[in-house]
Amino acid sequence: MVGIGILGVLAIAAAIGVITARQPVHSALYLVANLLSLALLYLDLKAEFLAAAQVIVYAGAIMVLFLFVVTLLTAGKEEHELPEDLPGQRATAGILSIIVGIVLVALAIKYPGTQLKVALPSGFGGLNSTGKLLWGPDFIYLVGVAIMLLTAALGVLVLNPPKRERLLERRLAAQKEHDATAETRKGAGKEGQGA
Amino acid sequence: MILQLVILIVKIILLIALLMLGFAYTTLFERRLLGFFQLRLGPNRVGPFGLMQPLADGLKMALKEDLMPALADKSVFRLAPVFSLFAALCVDAVIPFGAPIHLFGTTITLDIANPSIGLLIAFAFSSLGIYGIVLGGWASQNKYSLLGGIRASAQMISYELAMGLSVMGVLMLAHTANMEDIVLAQKAHGWFFVPEIIPFLIYYITAFAETNRTPFDLPEAESELVAGYHTEYSGFRFAMYYIAEYINMITVSGIAVTLFFGGWLGPSFLPPIVWFLLKVGVSMFVFVWVRATFPRFRYDKLMSFGWKYLVPAALIYFVATAAFVSGVI
Numbered sequence: 001m002v003g004i005g006i007l008g009v010l011a012i013a014a015a016i017g018v019i020t021a022r023q024p025v026h027s028a029l030y031l032v033a034n035l036l037s038l039a040l041l042y043l044d045l046k047a048e049f050l051a052a053a054q055v056i057v058y059a060g061a062i063m064v065l066f067l068f069v070v071t072l073l074t075a076g077k078e079e080h081e082l083p084e085d086l087p088g089q090r091a092t093a094g095i096l097s098i099i100v101g102i103v104l105v106a107l108a109i110k111y112p113g114t115q116l117k118v119a120l121p122s123g124f125g126g127l128n129s130t131g132k133l134l135w136g137p138d139f140i141y142l143v144g145v146a147i148m149l150l151t152a153a154l155g156v157l158v159l160n161p162p163k164r165e166r167l168l169e170r171r172l173a174a175q176k177e178h179d180a181t182a183e184t185r186k187g188a189g190k191e192g193q194g195a
Numbered sequence: 196m197i198l199q200l201v202i203l204i205v206k207i208i209l210l211i212a213l214l215m216l217g218f219a220y221t222t223l224f225e226r227r228l229l230g231f232f233q234l235r236l237g238p239n240r241v242g243p244f245g246l247m248q249p250l251a252d253g254l255k256m257a258l259k260e261d262l263m264p265a266l267a268d269k270s271v272f273r274l275a276p277v278f279s280l281f282a283a284l285c286v287d288a289v290i291p292f293g294a295p296i297h298l299f300g301t302t303i304t305l306d307i308a309n310p311s312i313g314l315l316i317a318f319a320f321s322s323l324g325i326y327g328i329v330l331g332g333w334a335s336q337n338k339y340s341l342l343g344g345i346r347a348s349a350q351m352i353s354y355e356l357a358m359g360l361s362v363m364g365v366l367m368l369a370h371t372a373n374m375e376d377i378v379l380a381q382k383a384h385g386w387f388f389v390p391e392i393i394p395f396l397i398y399y400i401t402a403f404a405e406t407n408r409t410p411f412d413l414p415e416a417e418s419e420l421v422a423g424y425h426t427e428y429s430g431f432r433f434a435m436y437y438i439a440e441y442i443n444m445i446t447v448s449g450i451a452v453t454l455f456f457g458g459w460l461g462p463s464f465l466p467p468i469v470w471f472l473l474k475v476g477v478s479m480f481v482f483v484w485v486r487a488t489f490p491r492f493r494y495d496k497l498m499s500f501g502w503k504y505l506v507p508a509a510l511i512y513f514v515a516t517a518a519f520v521s522g523v524i
Contacts, residue, residue, distance in 0.1 A: 025271065025333060032326070052315035056359075060322025061352060064329065068348045071333040071341065127312050127372055 003044055011037040024070045028063060035059045047125020198301065206307055210287060218441040219249035225483045232487035256437075259430040264335055267427065271334035276428065276435035279327025283439040283446065285320040289313040290449045291375050293459045293468030304375070305459075305468060313374035314366060317450060318359060321405065325351045327439065328407075328414060332424035343423025346494065347407065347414035353501040354404035354411075360509035361394040361401065364516035365454045378458035388455040391516070395455045397509045399481075402447035404501070406440060408482060410489040411497060418491075448478035 014037060017030030035058045042051035123129035134142050223238065223245060230237020239245040263269065288307035295304045310316055325348055332344020365387050366372055369380035381387055388395045404411040415423030425436045452458060452474040461470030492500070 023268070025268070025330075029271070029330075048310055048312050049315070052312050052319045055319035056315065056322055060319060060325070061355070064322075064325050064348050064352055067326070067329050067333075068345060068352075071329060071348075072345060127315075 004041065007037050007041050007044065011041070024074050025067065028067050028070055031066075032059055032063050035063065042125060045125060049127045049130050050125040202301070202303055203307070206303075206305075207288075210292075210307060211284060214284065214287060214442050214445065215438070217445050218438050219253065221441050221444065221479060222252065222437075223248050224479065225486075228480070228483045229487055232484075253434075256434040257431060259433075261430040261432060262427070264337065264427045266336040268334040268336070271330050272427075273432075275327050275331035275334055276432045276439070277327075278330065279324060279439040280435045280442075282320050282324035282327065283442040286317050286446045287442070287449065289316050289374055290446070290453055291378060291458060292449075292471055293466070306374070309373065309375055312372045314362065314372045314377070314450075314454075317374075317446075318355075321443075321446070322355060324439070324443065327436070328424050331428065331436070332414075335424075335427035337427055339420040339422075340424050340426045343414040343416075343420050343426070347424060350404055350407075350411065350413060350497060350501075353498060354401040354505070357397055357501060357505040357509045358401035358405060360506065360513050361397040362450075362454055363513050364391045364394045367516055367520045374453055374458075378453060378460060381457045382460055386455065386457040386460075391455060391512075393512050394509060394516075395451070397505055397512075398451060398455070400505065401501075402451065403482070403485065404497070406443040406447055408440075408444065409486040410492050412491060413494055413497060416491060444479065444482055445475060448475045448482070451478060 011034050014030045014034035018027050018034065021027040021030055035054060039051040039054040039059070042048075042054060226248075227237040227239070227245065237245070238248045241247040241251050263272065289310065291304065291306040291309070293305040295302050297303075308316075328347040328351075329344045332340040332342075332347065335341070365377065368384065368387055368390065369377045371377060371380070377387075403409075407414050413423075414420075415425065417423075420426070425433055428436060449471075452471065456474050459467035459471040461467065461473075465473075
């Protein structure tokens with residue numbers, strides 16, 4: 001119970017860090033901390049496989065890609081605030097989060113921890129039970145999600161084809177320019193010799 | 196309870212000490228071997244056969260000035276090497292170094308933890324190792340460092356995929372992801388490198404990329420990027436990166452030995468832990484051998500090799516093993 005409390009505080013602190021950090025890389029790092037504390041929470045529930053999958057997939061792969069883009073885009077840039085495109089979004093977010101907070105607190109008062117007893121299935125989050133779940137009756141949904149992801153990836157490729165023709169034109173133009181400068185240099189060299 | 200705790204703490208300290216010793220003498224081993232490969236002697240002046248050389252190197256590293264670039268992001272710059280070393284050390288916690296031994300009336304397993312998904316835990320920690328490199332490269336605020344860090348992230352993500360696929364065959368043959376049980380399964384079925392020779396080769400190639408060793412050491416390619424992600428690091432912070440790289444070498448060798456070469460199994464005239472360390476030693480020799488033999492890949496070739504050859508090959512063998520294990524063929 002104490003462990004869950006500490007991890008919860010860690011996760012929330014990291015989540016607040018994500019939105020308050022000025023530097024995007026710091027935000028990404030706070031998100032990693034958040035994901036890792038979630039993985040530890042899974043471990044606390046004895047869901048070993050979910051914890052390992054959380055670290056491998058989210059912290060180990062997706063966040064690294066995030067960082068890849070963020071480091072590429074923010075290198076050497078000064079920190080400065082951009083003007084907000086949507087006016088009043090901070091106030092809206094604040095009001096919404098207060099409402100959600102009130103609902104959560106109300107729920108916590110209505111169902112104190114002692115009353116809330118959700119029976120986890122045996123082997124919850126373990127390697128075998130997760131496998132049986134995914135490859136058992138829910139297999140069709142797994143395939144559906146997989147096809148959807150594949151379609152999305154293909155869609156990105158189809159919607160953003162590499163602009164081959166323009167690339168070729170640019171290359172030809174560069175070649176022409178290069179030849180032209182070479183010509184003038186040759187000419188200049190000859191003139192120099194003549195003089 | 197208290198005895199178990201004491202044993203655990205002693206084991207952790209012993210493991211870290213063993214890895215540090217392994218790191219120190221791997222550097223000497225590598226430099227001497229590279230010397231022989233290049234028809235020279237290598238470091239042999241400090242102590243007999245140069246055996247005190249690592250001590251001298253360590254002293255030099257510890258006494259160097261710790262530089263901090265003026266524009267660096269200070270907290271991330273300090274955090275990055277620690278992250279690298281932490282991830283490198285953690286992976287070894289799940290590798291069984293030897294058969295369980297009986298001492299003081301209790302059975303002591305020669306690993307820190309023995310979770311049912313040991314293999315996945317090892318992969319989870321090793322996938323965290325990328326952060327140290329990317330963040331170190333970014334925090335230095337130096338073009339070369341940044342390029343090194345970005346190269347590292349793209350390279351390690353790409354090769355991790357093939358690496359993960361290549362070990363799945365072993366997982367299916369052993370019917371478990373527990374490292375100890377994988378070793379014991381090889382006692383019954385023979386070492387897994389025989390049926391899984393292609394996945395083993397894929398694993399080994401990707402291991403070179405994951406540890407940023409030649410021919411895949413593009414994140415620190417000195418002819419293009421000065422020293423890549425650790426250009427701005429000096430003193431002990433640089434040493435942490437250096438230690439992490441060598442411990443990663445030991446780790447991937449340890450995992451390869453555990454998964455494909457029977458772990459600590461071997462004829463009984465030597466104790467199991469000696470067999471394990473001997474096999475890891477052979478693997479370390481291959482790492483140095485490859486470094487002395489192959490030139491560095493070009494970056495685009497590295498990427499196309501990883502995605503167009505290694506991933507499909509690993510995937511095909513993965514499906515074939517699945518079909519074989521489930522009895523379809």
